[in-house]
Amino acid sequence: FLRKTGHQDWRWQALWWHHFFLLWTTIDGQTRYSIPEELKQGSVVGNLAKDLGLGLSDIFDRKLRVASEAGEQYFSVDAGKGELVVNDRIDREALCGQSASCVFPLQVVMENPLQLQRIEVEIKDVNDNAPSFLKSDHVIEIAESTVVGVRFPLESAEDPDVGSSGLKTYSLSKDDCFILKVKEIENGRKIPELVLNKSLDREKKAIHNLVLTAVDGGNPAKSGTSKITITVLDFNDNVPLFENTFYKIAVQENIANGSFLIKTKATDIDEGPNGEIEYSLGIHTPPAVLSLFHIDAVTGDIYLKRQLDHEDQASYRLDVSAKDKGFPKMEGHCSVQIDVLDVNDNAPEIVLTSKPASVPEDSRRGTVVALLSVRDLDAGNNGKVRLQLPKSSPFTLKPSFSNNYALVADGPLDRETFSGYNIEITATDSGSPPLSSKKTIPVTITDVNDNPPVFTQPSYNVYLKENGVPGSILYSVSASDLDFGENAKVSYSILDSKVQDVSVSSYVYMNSDNGSIYSMHSFDYEKLKVFQILVQAKDQGSPCLSSNATVHVFILDQNDNAPAVIYPSSAALGSLSHQRMTRSAKAGHLVTKVTAVDADSGHNAWISYRLAEATDSSLFTVNLYTGEVRTKRAVSEQDDSSQRLLIEIKDDGEPVQSSTVTVSIMVEDGLHEPILDLRQKAVEPSKKTGRITLYLILSLASVSVLSLVTFLILAVKCIRSSRSSGSCCMRRSDCDDYKNPNRNLQIQLNTDGPIKYVEVLGGDMLSQSQSFRSCMSPMSEYSDFTLIKPSSTTDFKEVISVLDASLPDSTWTFESQQVSRKHEYSNVQNIIAALTDKFSNLNGDPPFDNRTFSLSLEVKYKSPVKKNNVLFLPL
Structure with missing residues (x-):
């Protein structure tokens, strides 16, 4: 192609491409590109990514x-190359008109x-428009008497191009009578004039x-022509003359339609029709402009026909013609410039440059929410705009x-306080009076997991009946989370803990939803009375938050x-107990x-x-309460020697539980020796009475001696250790009645956490290991003890076997599962009454109601020790 076009064409193409693609500059910190107009779609403007450092x-x-900002999308970005390319045809004249500079702003x-x-x-101008005249034919009538040198204004050509491509010069075809002069007026505008030569x-x-002919300065140059026909008229030798060749006026843009603007005046010294003047606006x-202004043909007054708009055009230039009525007609000309003054008639406009973004609630100060711009079509102070936000808004404009x-x-x-804001921005200009407009920008606040789940209460008390059905619901806890979505979804779990050295998960399970x-199974009050479950509520946020209850x-x-x-002990082996009485x-x-004892508690254990x-x-x-069997009257000779009693034992529960024991009593004459251990088998009737009597006498003597020795030993020990917490026998005054049931009974109220319980200890509280000290009961004619310990029958039998091995049968009688003297402590109700009286003195009100409170008196024991015929039961 270069070979065919030649050297000159090659140089022209090189200059053209250089003009198209290599002109771009950066001014005042902003990137600026220069391109010619009329580029093809897809033409590259510049490497935007590289210039922006991306x-x-x-x-x-x-x-x-x-x-x-103009609304038309003339440019786009090639995402693959990062280049700014032309998206549509660009006509500089349509965008900027006759403006010397045409800059297209982009964001x-x-x-x-x-x-x-x-x-x-x-946008650089390209010589794509040839000069043109409004009319292709122009007729001028000139009187033959017209003197040499008279000028006749011709119609100016219009060239939309600017700069070097704009209109440059005029030329006239050769004629001996006329020459062409070009007059340059304001703004560099050139008006051709026909001069009579x-x-x-x-x-x-x-x-x-x-x-x-009008020629522009392009390369190659373009031209336009207008045909001028000059008709030579005969004689009217005076041209109307205006008082001023140039008039200037300034009016406000809100002037009313039909208002008078300015008066032009021309005079013609001719007489008659040759001196009568008719005014009109120039033919070009x-x-x-003709739709905006009107001139009175007789007076030359110029009026406004339609509303002016400074934002549309700030200045108008009118050519006024004054013609006489002579023959031929003579014509005079003047120019009128009308400047339109701005009035604050446009409210500011707020334009969102970007869509408002959602903002996390933990955003820092300075986080950009949206981009916006403001514009006012007015000029000067009328176009200066200030923005204002509500005072309570947590946002600001930068x-x-x-x-x-x-x-x-x-x-x-x-x-959680405000999930979104409707930010109302007020734009106010500096005009008088000021105009304002408002724009509401919705901003959504997105959730951040900053709130842990909260239980309805920090702890829960659940009361569960024993022997429940496994798998039944115990309780439902609930927690709420102030967050939203996944951050507010709560799952529940049980934290691992121990209940009686067993994981709590083996007792209960929890629905996580x-x-x-x-x-997991039914509960037995006699084995487990209270336990606690530590539950956790956890949300699904990242990181997750939790709380416990x-x-x-x-x-x-x-x-x-x-x-x-548990006594008579023979009842544990069968349903019949044998007793003797004189x-x-x-x-x-x-x-x-x-x-008897009841493994239940409270009223259920009252016997x-x-x-x-x-x-x-x-x-x-x-x-009714102690179970003591006594005679109602003296035994007579007429009473049968064999008496049989059926004793019913009932608790106070609902429904009532009961058991029975049968006691067989042998009434004998002259029986004065101590009663033998009832667990020994009855003497066969067939044995000789003498041998029985001998055994009775020996037993009575042994018991008497043993009782005397034991009493003396206990008395000596009691005197020696009266000031310490060691072993000591109870005095008779302590055993005679129930006035001081808790003399040697220490009660301690423990408040370990939310669970309240009572410890009942024997003796002094100063030692961790105490002994329950006992002696012979003066109320009993036997030397017997009662073991107090709620336990299984199997455990008690083991205790009995230990005690049997350590004590002579003639000395002790083992009645039941309880170890105590047969005095007031054998009555469980009296112990409860003593405890109630004890608690009533603690901190004012009693901590429980004795009508519903149940006490389990548990004595932890070791193997009994016998010293000097005194039984020591270490607790």
Whole structure:
């Protein structure tokens, strides 16, 4: 191609490409490109990514895009190369008209983080328009008497191009009578004038045909022509003359339609019709101007026809013509400049440059929320705009450049308080009076996991009946989270802890979705009375937050245990107990004592005794509370020697549980020796009476001696250790009645955490290891003890076996599972009464109601030790 076109074509192409693609500059810190108009679609303007210091990956990651303030998208970004390319045909004349400079502003918006860059593209003019005349034919009538040198204004050509490509010169076809002069007026505008160079002679030539040519400065140059027809008229030798060749006026843009603007005046010294003047606007006045202004043909007054707008055009120039009515007509000309003054008639406009972004509630100060710009079409102070936000708004406006602003966070945000804001921005100009407009920008606050789940209460008390169905629901805890979405989704779990050295997960399990706690098996109050569950509520946020609560489970006793007879001991082996009594017994004689325990607690463990059946119901009575069997009257000779009693033992539960024991009493004459151990087998009736009597005498003597020795030893030890917490026998005054039931009973109220319990200790509280010291009961005619310990029958049998091995049968009688003397401590109700009285003195009000409080008196024991015929039971 270069070979065919030649050297000159090659040079022209090189200059053209250099003009198209290599002109770009950066001015005042902004990127500016220069391109010629009429570029093809897809033509490269410049490497935008490189000039902004961005990599190709940033174009995708930060979603780079180009926005035009004018609305038309003439440019776009090639995401693959980072180049700014032409998106549509660009006509500089349509964009900027006759303006000397044509700069197209663009905004480059990048997200993540949000950032705004401003670039400018200067549109260079290309000689794509030829000069043109409004009319292709122009007729001028000139009187032949017109003197040489008279000038006749011709129609100016219009060339939309500017600069070197704009209109440069005029030329006129050759004619001896006329020459062309070009007059340059304000703003560099050139007006061609036809000058009469030689006197006209109509008789020689009545019509002159001329061609006016307008040439621009392009390369190659373009031109336009207008045909001028000059008709030579006969005589009217005076041209109307205006008082001023140039008039100037300034009016406000809000002047009313039909208002008078200015008066032009011309005079003609001719007389008659040759001196009568008719005014009109110049023949080359554009139609848009003709629609705005009107001139009175007679007076020359100029009026406004339609509303002016400073923002549309700030100045108008009118050519006024004054023609006389002579023949030929003579015409005079003047120019009128009308400047339109700005009035504050445009309210400011707020334009969002970017879509408002969602803001996390933990955003720092200065986080960009949105980009916006403000514009006012007015000029001067009328176009100066200030922005204002509500005082309570946690946002502020940060100025950027050229009336661009960034809406940024300026205070702490809390989605739980406000999940979103409708930010009302007020724009006010500096006009008088000022105009304002408002723009509401919605901003959504996104949630951050900054709130842990909160239980409805820090701890829960659950009361559960024993013997429940496994898998039944115990309780449902609930926690709420002020956050939103995944951050507010709560799951529940049980934290691992120990209950009786066993993981709590073996007792209960929890539904992680709704917080319901279920039992793994049924509970037995006698084995487990209270335990606690540490539950946790955790949200699904990142990082997750959690909180804990404690569930205290109290097992409620049910009356599921019948009273168990622990004395007479023979009742544990069968249903019949054998006892003996002398026929000389008086009324109130203690025959025996029935002792029973109930593994339940509270009212369910309150035991009462009742004589259900008897061989002679008038002879015996059973104490309702102690179970003591005594004679109601003296035994007579008529009473049978064999008495049979059926004693019923009931608890106070609902439903009532009961058991029975049968006591067989042998009434014998002259029986004065101590009663032998009832666990020994009855002497066969067939044995000889003498041998029995001998055994009785020996037993009585042994018991008497042993009792005397034991009493003396205990008395000596009691005197020696009266000041210490060691072993000591109880005095008779302590055993005679129930006035001081807790003399040697130490009670300690423990408040370990939320669980309250009572410790009952024997003796002094100063030692960790105490001994329950006992001696012979003066109330009993036997030397017997009662073991007090709620335990299984198997455990008690083991204790009995130990005690049997350490004590002589003639000395001790083992009645039941309880170890105590047969005095007031054998009555559990009296111990409870003593405890109630003790607690009533603690901190004012009693900590429990004795109508519902149940006490489990547990004595932890070691193997009994016998020293000097005194039984020591270490606790």
